[in-house]
Each structure stands twice: as C-alpha cells, then as structure tokens.
Amino acid sequence: MAAGPMKIRATFAGGFTDIRVLMTHPMETGQRKDPDGKLVPMHFIQNLTVKLSGKTVVDGQISQGVSRNPVFSFRIKGGARGEKVEVAWLDNAGESSSIEAAIA
Amino acid sequence: MRASVLVFSTLSIFLAPSWAQDAKKEIERYRQMVAEGSPAELFEVAGEALWKKKQGPNNVSLERCDLGLGPGTLKGAYARLPRYFKDADRVMDLETRLLHCMVTLQGRTPQEATARVFGSADRPSEMESLSAHVAAQSRGTKMAAGLSHPKEKESYELGKALYFQRAGAWDFSCASCHGEDGKRIRLQYLPVLYKPEQARPVVSSWPAYRVSTSQFITLQWRMNNCYQQMRMPEPNFGSDTTVALIHFITATGKGEPYAGPGNKR
Numbered sequence: 625m626a627a628g629p630m631k632i633r634a635t636f637a638g639g640f641t642d643i644r645v646l647m648t649h650p651m652e653t654g655q656r657k658d659p660d661g662k663l664v665p666m667h668f669i670q671n672l673t674v675k676l677s678g679k680t681v682v683d684g685q686i687s688q689g690v691s692r693n694p695v696f697s698f699r700i701k702g703g704a705r706g707e708k709v710e711v712a713w714l715d716n717a718g719e720s721s722s723i724e725a726a727i728a
Numbered sequence: 729m730r731a732s733v734l735v736f737s738t739l740s741i742f743l744a745p746s747w748a749q750d751a752k753k754e755i756e757r758y759r760q761m762v763a764e765g766s767p768a769e770l771f772e773v774a775g776e777a778l779w780k781k782k783q784g785p786n787n788v789s790l791e792r793c794d795l796g797l798g799p800g801t802l803k804g805a806y807a808r809l810p811r812y813f814k815d816a817d818r819v820m821d822l823e824t825r826l827l828h829c830m831v832t833l834q835g836r837t838p839q840e841a842t843a844r845v846f847g848s849a850d851r852p853s854e855m856e857s858l859s860a861h862v863a864a865q866s867r868g869t870k871m872a873a874g875l876s877h878p879k880e881k882e883s884y885e886l887g888k889a890l891y892f893q894r895a896g897a898w899d900f901s902c903a904s905c906h907g908e909d910g911k912r913i914r915l916q917y918l919p920v921l922y923k924p925e926q927a928r929p930v931v932s933s934w935p936a937y938r939v940s941t942s943q944f945i946t947l948q949w950r951m952n953n954c955y956q957q958m959r960m961p962e963p964n965f966g967s968d969t970t971v972a973l974i975h976f977i978t979a980t981g982k983g984e985p986y987a988g989p990g991n992k993r
Contacts, residue, residue: 628770629770630770644764646770648770648774650849650850692849
C-alpha cells in the first residue's frame with residue numbers, strides 16, 4: 625500500500641507546542657494470516673521524526689506494537705506561532721511520508 | 729460476626745453503583761481519547777481527493793454532483809439527507825445519491841460502481857471515503873431529513889414499518905434488539921432508534937470509523953450487516969428498503985447538530 629494521507633495539527637499555548645499527527649499505515653505485525661493462511665509480511669513504521677523549524681526535536685523508533693493508522697501527539701517546550709513543524713516517518717519497507725504545518 | 733456482616737453489606741451498597749459508574753466513566757474517557765485523534769479524518773482527506781478525481785467513461789469528477797442543495801454544494805448537504813430527488817424520482821440517502829452521480833455524471837455502470845461498496849481495513853472502498861468527505865462538510869448543521877414531499881413521507885412510513893417487521897429464519901425485526909431500554913451486546917448499548925432522544929446521538933455520528941476493525945463504516949453497511957445478523961436475505965445497496973430504514977432513523981433523530989464522522993468501538 626502506498627503511503628496514504630497524513631493529517632497534522634500544531635497549536636501553541638502557555639509556552640508549549642502541542643502537535644497531533646495522524647498517519648495512514650497498515651502497521652502489519654507479521655503475525656497475522658491472510659484468508660489463504662499465509663503470513664502477512666511485516667510492514668510497520670520504524671522511524672518517526674519531528675522537526676521544529678528544521679531542528680529535530682523528536683527522533684523516535686517504534687515497531688509492531690503500534691496500531692494501524694496511528695495517531696501521535698507530542699508536547700514540546702517552546703515554539704512560536706507560525707513556526708514550521710515537520711513530521712516524517714520511514715517504514716521497514718523503505719516507504720516514507722511526511723507532512724508539515726505552521727504552528728497555530 | 730454481626731458487626732462484620734453489617735460492614736460488608738454497607739460496603740457493597742456503596743461499591744456496586746460506584747463500580748458501574750467508574751466503568752462507564754472509563755469507557756467515556758476512552759471514547760474521548762479515541763475521538764480526539766480520530767482516523768476518520770484520514771478518510772475525509774482521501775475522500776476529498778476521490779471527489780475531485782476524474783473517473784469513468786466520461787472522465788469527470790463528482791464535483792458537480794447535486795446532493796440536494798445544488799450541483800457542487802457540499803456544505804450542510806448531508807444533514808438534509810435522505811430526501812426526495814426530482815431527477816431520480818425517489819428518496820435517496822447519501823450513498824445512493826453518490827451512486828446516482830457516479831452513473832449519471834461519470835457514466836459508470838451501476839454494476840461497476842457497486843462492485844465494491846464495503847471495503848476492508850487494507851483497502852477502503854471509494855464509497856466509504858467519499859461518505860466521510862461529504863458528511864464532514866455538514867459538521868455543526870442540524871440534522872433535518874426531508875419529510876415534506878409525499879414520497880418522503882412514504883419512505884419514512886415504510887422505514888417505520890420495516891423497523892418493526894419480524895421476518896427471516898429467526899423471526900427478528902430491528903426492534904428485537906433495538907426496542908428495549910438498557911439492552912446491550914457486550915459493551916455496546918443498543919439504542920432504541922424510534923425514540924428521538926436515543927436516535928439523536930446516533931444519527932449525528934454516522935458514518936464513522938470503527939476502531940476494532942480499522943475500517944470506515946457507513947449507514948448502508950450498518951443496514952446490510954444488521955440484516956445479515958438477523959439471517960435475512962442481503963438487501964441491495966441503495967435499495968428502497970435500506971434507504972427507508974435510514975430515512976426513518978435519521979428523521980427520528982432530527983434536530984441534532986451533526987458531529988461526525990464519529991467513532992465506533
């Protein structure tokens with residue numbers, strides 16, 4: 625499955641930036657079987673990075689434990705309205721996707 | 729001994745209701761958490777792209793589709809469905825109308841357009857994503873299904889009759905499950921859908937993302953699946969039967985501001 629849509633929301637309040645990001649991904653664990661009884665190959669997001677104005681603020685490694693179509697939220701100290709937030713992921717199949725937004 | 733029995737009985741009086749309360753509160757909290765980052769939004773985004781995608785023999789998009797408020801008007805359109813459409817001379821719900829547009833605007837055959845109306849977690853259907861996109865444009869608009877045209881009244885009455893019509897191998901009707909307060913299947917309370925106060929929160933949250941199956945589900949799917957669970961023959965997609973039932977339920981829940989696409993367990 626090609627990378628589907630992503631959705632992001634970033635808001636600034638009281639000195640903190642709250643980022644919420646939704647992503648489309650099958651997040652296959654490699655343990656599920658298809659109707660023919662064959663294992664569905666592992667396919668999950670491995671790396672997740674959050675950048676604030678080009679500076680990496682979150683560099684996460686995740687695996688099969690995360691659900692399909694995951695949602696992540698982060699609270700970052702600092703930031704400012706209008707500043708650019710970029711969230712990107714890379715999965716074990718080499719597929720990647722990213723989205724960016726200005727802090728509101 | 730007597731003292732301890734007393735203590736126990738006093739405790740149980742206070743514990744039992746509070747446990748039930750806590751469970752209900754925790755379920756509510758879980759729902760709230762899921763709703764805040766609802767993957768339904770991803771279907772809205774995918775649906776918007778499909779809405780604008782040129783398809784079919786005519787190679788046109790659905791952007792000129794008339795959902796009742798004029799060609800291309802989406803804002804508030806879902807809240808007024810199901811309603812009577814003069815061009816088709818019948819009452820249509822959202823999905824039936826989308827199908828109508830696929831056939832009339834895009835020149836697709838009904839067979840091709842309905843070949844895959846209910847998707848899977850791996851591959852959502854076109855109809856599901858489109859429903860998410862269109863319904864989302866009615867957020868905040870009060871639900872008001874059409875009830876003035878004679879055909880609309882007829883459809884509403886048919887839906888009402890079907891709701892209570894017992895049939896099939898198990899002699900079930902919709903009211904067999906959705907007809908008594910407080911009934912539930914596992915953790916799901918079954919709303920009594922002919923009561924406005926119970927229908928209102930339901931109609932304002934469909935179509936919805938179903939967390940347990942990672943799928944976006946529509947009202948046509950719900951009718952289809954309920955009939956399957958009742959061991960009835962499978963209804964046709966967009967048939968008068970399914971539209972009438974959706975019409976009856978939606979009209980019963982009228983007045984509620986649309987808050988979907990929602991989340992189901």
